[in-house]
Amino acid sequence: MDDHRGSGRGRVAAGVVAVLTVGAGLGVRAVAAGDVAKYAGDALYTVLVYALVLLVAPRLRPVAVAVAAAGLSWAVELFQLTGVPDDLGRRSAAARLVLGSTFNAPDLGWYLVGAASAAPLHAGAVRLVRSGRARSAVVAKGSAPDRT
Structure with a gap:
């Protein structure tokens, strides 16, 4: 049932989640x-x-994406220890936004909160899509259960 159309969607x-997340971040700051x-x-x-990892690798499972997102976030935080x-x-506002500036140990825990929050939402969305495809396949084959 895995096909290339699914990875495009x-x-x-x-991408939509990434844009909404940036909006949420700006909203929280406001x-x-x-x-x-x-x-x-x-x-x-x-x-x-997490959303950017999915953009690059849309077929990864939620746990793998969560681990990658948390790991990348931790790597950036630990990179801050170098100065x-x-x-x-x-020199660059973009670099400051992406890389931050100063190491803060509590940030590591909050990165885990973000990954742990995104993974179940992603898993639920995957289940919804798959159940919709399964129903569509059954209807297309003409073997949908009679609901009368």
Whole structure:
């Protein structure tokens, strides 16, 4: 039942999720401040990374995407220990947004929250799509159950 059409729809969905996640992050920053905004932003950063991983590899299972997203987020956070992201961020707003600047250990936990939040939503969406395809296949073959 896996075909190339599914991966195309998966990429479109991942792109939409990425855009919505950026919007959610900006929205949180607009209405909240302090730790709420910071840690919500950390979790949403990993949700964005999750969506970007799906954009590149739409057939990965939710657990694999969650591990990859959390791992990439952790790698960026740990990279901040080198001082390179801070230096790059002084020269480029884009680098500052993507790489951050200063290591903060609690961020590591919030990245896990983001990945752990995205994975069940992704798994549920996969189940919905698959159940819809299964029903469509049954109807197309003319063997749909009689519901009268």
